[in-house]
Structures are given as structure tokens and as C-alpha cells.
Amino acid sequence: MSELVAKLTGATKYYGKKKILDNIDIELPYGKILGLIGPSGSGKTTTIKCLMGMEKLDGGNAQIFNTEIPNRKILNEIGYMGQSDALYESLTARENLAFFGNLMGLKGDDLKQAIEKNMRLVNLESKLDNIVNTFSGGMKRRLSLAITLLSNPDFIILDEPTVGIDPSLRKDIWKQLNQLTEANKSIIVTTHVMGEAERCDYIGLIVEGRLFTMGTPQELKTKFDVDSIEEVFIKAEAEVQA
Incomplete structure (x- = not known):
């Protein structure tokens, strides 16, 4: 990968004795969109909060703009939209x-x-x-x-940004997000809409606090021998539960 805007290495997080994140590694280059998908409660929001330093890691480390996180100055340079x-x-x-x-x-x-x-x-x-x-x-x-x-x-983190937004406007917003990457902006977005995930440069599938798989949409479809990211999601869940 080219120069990185953000990096999580061995990210591990507990709430009490319950492990919420289990050794997650993520790298995001400049000018790319990373979509994080996964079932509700799988750890997507915790992952981005740990990356930003809003939640303290119990293991591993986070970097943004080649700076160790947490760092209040760096946090001020990030565009963040939470679920609320x-x-x-x-x-x-x-x-x-x-x-x-x-x-x-x-x-x-x-x-x-x-x-x-x-x-x-x-x-x-x-x-x-x-x-x-x-x-x-x-x-x-x-x-x-x-x-x-x-x-x-230059770095934008969006936690389910299009909830409650009609499909035509959602399409316009994603067109704009893709244009932002052409200006070398980097974006992480969590979503439950598999059609949105298809528009990302990379997709990370988080299941039960683990990064189950990560790659381009085409790489994941090839890996799981399916025709859509929704089928990747379904097949991965089945493998975890097996």
C-alpha cells in the first residue's frame, strides 16, 4: 500500500472481562474509502473510536497522520460523524x-x-x-x-452516515464521497447497506470483534466465490457460526 493516513495494529479492547476487539489490524492509504461492515454489535463503532483515541485500547496501538493516538490535536483535524x-x-x-x-x-x-x-x-x-x-x-x-x-x-470517519436517508440522495452523497477521494481525502465509513460497501475501495468485515476478512470488493467476491458483498457477508457469518 501507499503512504498511510491511518493504521491500527493488534487493536484489542475489553469491556470488563468481555473482549470486544480481538487483535484487529487495519491500514488505510490516502485517497481511499474503507467500508467496515458486520452484524450489529460486532465491534465496528468501537474500532473507529479506538482508532481516534475516543476509546482506550487494552492492547495494540493506533496511528493517524503518522502520529500515535490518542492525540487531541490530531483529533481536531479529523471529520467525525457519530451514530448520534x-x-x-x-x-x-x-x-x-x-x-x-x-x-x-x-x-x-x-x-x-x-x-x-x-x-x-x-x-x-x-x-x-x-x-x-x-x-x-x-x-x-x-x-x-x-x-x-x-x-x-483530509480524514473523514462516518459511522452509518446514511441511516434514514432516501436512496436517491444516498447515491448523490456517495458520489460526493468518491469525489473527495479524488482530492486525496481518506474516508472510513461503517454501513449496513451492502450496496454502499460495493462503492468502497476496501471492505473490512468485522464479526464478533475480529477482522474476519479485508480486501477490495472484487477480491472478497472472488475469495468467497460469490457475486455480491451481501453474499460475502452471509457466507462469512455462516462460517463463523459453523
Whole structure:
């Protein structure tokens, strides 16, 4: 692989006596999308939180931008969208964007242009001055994504970003994510939508806290002798349970 933006080596994590992550190794080059798939509770979210230093590893180590994690300065340079929407619901969408944009160091015309660009991406430009508590769940996810992308980060981590978003808009968002990699941005995304996984450069399948397999979509389909990533998922689960 080329120069790496992120690396997990031997990542192991316990909650009490229960092993949540079991010796996970992940490498992500610049300009690529890594999709993490797996059953609910398999460890996908814990993996990305450990990579970012939001959860402490019990074994192994994490690096981002060739820097050991945890590191608060590096964390500020990452665009992160969690499963829960961290929004101020009594404020308008514009006020939320301005608040978070200011925290990222954006001001004046730079902030204005970033707000307009990313609200167009998520098809919410007409809702800029609406109070967020009037938004549907899908609209809040789209607003959260716009906030995540405001500062144009080089490394973006998205935990199930398209939950509640209709298929046509999901397609537009993925088109934009793929365009970001053309600008050498790197992305990790967790998803339950196998069609989305097909659009990633690499896919890591996490089952019961272990990285069961990892490779390009075509490599995984060839390895498991199937025609889709959904079939890879089903076949891998069957092997684990056997």
C-alpha cells in the first residue's frame, strides 16, 4: 500500500472481562474509502473510536497522520460523524453550522461558502433557516454530515452516515464521497447497506470483534466465490457460526 493516513495494529479492547476487539489490524492509504461492515454489535463503532483515541485500547496501538493516538490535536483535524446527531435542536440549521464552523476555525466568507457548498450536497439549502427540532431523523443525519465536512478535513470517519436517508440522495452523497477521494481525502465509513460497501475501495468485515476478512470488493467476491458483498457477508457469518 501507499503512504498511510491511518493504521491500527493488534487493536484489542475489553469491556470488563468481555473482549470486544480481538487483535484487529487495519491500514488505510490516502485517497481511499474503507467500508467496515458486520452484524450489529460486532465491534465496528468501537474500532473507529479506538482508532481516534475516543476509546482506550487494552492492547495494540493506533496511528493517524503518522502520529500515535490518542492525540487531541490530531483529533481536531479529523471529520467525525457519530451514530448520534450532536445538534442544537433549538437553533436553526444555519446557526448550528456557524457554531461548529467557528469551532473549526472557519470565519467570514470561508464559513459562508462552506455552509452553502455542504448544504447543497445534502440537499438542505432551502432549510438553512429552519429550527432543527422540526427536522426529520433523515434531515438531521444530512445536517450532521454537512457539519462534518465543513472544514474540508483530509480524514473523514462516518459511522452509518446514511441511516434514514432516501436512496436517491444516498447515491448523490456517495458520489460526493468518491469525489473527495479524488482530492486525496481518506474516508472510513461503517454501513449496513451492502450496496454502499460495493462503492468502497476496501471492505473490512468485522464479526464478533475480529477482522474476519479485508480486501477490495472484487477480491472478497472472488475469495468467497460469490457475486455480491451481501453474499460475502452471509457466507462469512455462516462460517463463523459453523
